[in-house]
Amino acid sequence: MASAPSSSAVRVRFCPSPTGNPHVGLVRTALFNWAFARHHGGTLVFRIEDTDAARDSEESYRQLLDSLRWLGLDWDEGPEVGGPHAPYRQSQRMDLYADVAARLLDAGHAYRCWCTAEELEARRDAARAAGRPSGYDGLCRTLTPEQTAAHEAEGRTSIVRFRMPDEPITFTDLVRGELTFTPENVPDFGIVRANGAPLYTLVNPVDDALMEITHVLRGEDLLSSTPRQIALYRALAEIGVGNGSIPRFGHLPYVMGEGNKKLSKRDPQSSLNLYRERGFLPQGLLNYLSLLGWSIAEDRDIFSLDEMVSAFEIDAVNANPARFDLKKCEAINAVHLRAMPVADFVAACEPWLTAPHAPWRPEAFDRAAFEELAPLAQTRLTVLSEITDNVDFLFLDEPATDEASWAKAMKPGADALLRTARAGLAEAEWNAEALKAAVLAAGEQHGLKLGKAQAPVRVAVTGRTVGLPLFESLEVLGRERTLARVDSALKTLEQQA
Template sequence: MPQHNPIRGRFAPTPSGKMHIGNAMTALLGWLQIRSEQGEFILRIEDIDQQRSRPELAQGIVHDLKWLGLDWDEGPDRGGPHSPYNQAERHALYKEALSKLNAADLLYPCYCSRADITAAASAPHGIASEGRRYPGTCRYLAQAEIKHRERIKKPSLRFKVPDETITFTDGIAGEQSHRPAEGGDFVVRRADGIISYQLAVVVDDALMGITHVLRGMDLLDSTPRQLLLYQALGYHPPQFVHTPLIADAEGKRLAKRSRGLSLSFLRGQGIIPERIVGWIAWAAGLIDRPELVTPSDLVPHYHIASIPRTVIRLTEEARQLLLEPDNNPL
């Protein structure tokens, strides 16, 4: 009988705020996807931007996940064959990837500020998460001009995006066709030396052997760029699933600073983890009504087809089911 490697998934939070109910949904669905296939689940802390990340918040994330009843096979607290599991400790790997891209003539230095890009007449909006499209100002600078600008400021490094169509199949959004060039050449290393999310996540997922990526729908438009990097670096891309976000009653996306919806707040109100897990499972379409369940209870109920395709609205009724359990018995 042939041996089949287990599928591998991950939850990769940024420790810049407390975990809220939306983060918990992503973590739970990612865990269920992997455990339902007897796969391996990895926890990775995306703390590459040390100015935004805080160690105590990373510790809080680990505590929150364990409190919910989630576990993982590899991670910063237990190690594993692909350590380290904190991005802040993986700079040598990112540097190696940059060298490979540079050797293939796929990078160029960029001296533009955000104000320069915004002011450019030919800078329409790019991908939703990054604002204005980069107009390509520095892509064709002469060597003499590059040397002149180097004396004035440190450059970022941008990836040369080819003018081609990228297609892929998302587990929820379905068939996708994008032209990444419409978003412009993108940064892979900032001027301050920090590696961009786009490059770091590709390197980490590839080197950790991640086969399945489940994350929020807000990252769907980053996927074509990441697929370009997978191709350029010679990596095999994972399968992608982009889940709907949780929004408030007006449709505004929940943020890490959303008052009253952090797991630490809910825990402080005496709300038990089984109630939160049950509420998430109900909101995600896995069960018909909120009930007290553990993550393990939900493994047989995980079916990707059950997950909504659109934003999940946190209506007042849904909020009451979560925040006022005494008045709304499960």
């Protein structure tokens, strides 16, 4: 399949509706458009499709902008940037759509449809029963002026329908190859509601034409609307709207969730906010999302956004559905975390070291102590939010003891081991190597290897059986606090005996 042309004339658009929270499927679409535009030295137009007043919200609009900024996906035209085709919010372009609809009516490319919802449903049922396509049957296509006047006299309302051509529509999809849609499968469709509000089916192609969009990269769920839009582009060219060109289309594969079902906004793991709250890095999340339908090489999963831009071609996108794998997403994020300069990692952890995420008193936080352990934490985290549980023992007055960890480590004989270990720790030089030797020696006295011997010490001091390297942690925590926590654990064991 031929690649899209490499040219500064490439213009793509990302045009979400401001409804609800941004989801990962939407981000994948934004990413592919962004990478395509950057690869070809083109323009990314960010457009807001907010003509549905009942569903759109200003809060969602602000979230969209904030999300793209957080991800680092910049745009060349659109909100907060401006451009030659402003405004870029469809709610601010309503007069334009009304004018285009009127011109389509005058030119015969559209007509008024007076059918009621009940009439339409009855005819659809009859068509299905007869084994015919159940789309609109074109009843109002050829109404006489007298019939139209009669409908008006009845007080009926009308919508505006676009008149589809009576021949097949063929186009070459940049992902799926050549596709043909026959007239019986693409009936006339509504473009203006009875209340005069324009529909997506009108405003989207009108804006594409006026904004000179050259390539439309969007989800596979919109594939069935493409022949309708192509027909509308042709009609718009005839009435002088736009430059007369038709964008090339590429339909991106579905993103599948659990149970091999299409990932939807309702799936918890689809919400972008979830990944921000858990502390995914933008570059880690985008790296993974780029793999949902595309790859930089067969044997390579980790790469930077710059590397993606350099390699990205739309004809390399796979048409088959892509499965969202949270574990792989986390693993890729972890690789990006470990590759960060330590200073950047420390700065990125900041939100999880302060209120409301941090469970310790603000004045208890010791930045120097955290920075000592940060390099060790960096090698173990999957997402940034995990830093809180990994270092809370440093800043809490008492460790947040996990009951399961206590039960696992504090088995019969743990008290004797702890007493021996405490004595060794009290006499040891306070560095990780000497502390390890003290616990190792305590274990040998009780017939335990280091792994078994250090478990009660770890739970006594940190509250958990897993965490950062124990002896480096003890070194940073300090002799006084370490011994006090061992004493507290021994006291608890005595009470439990």
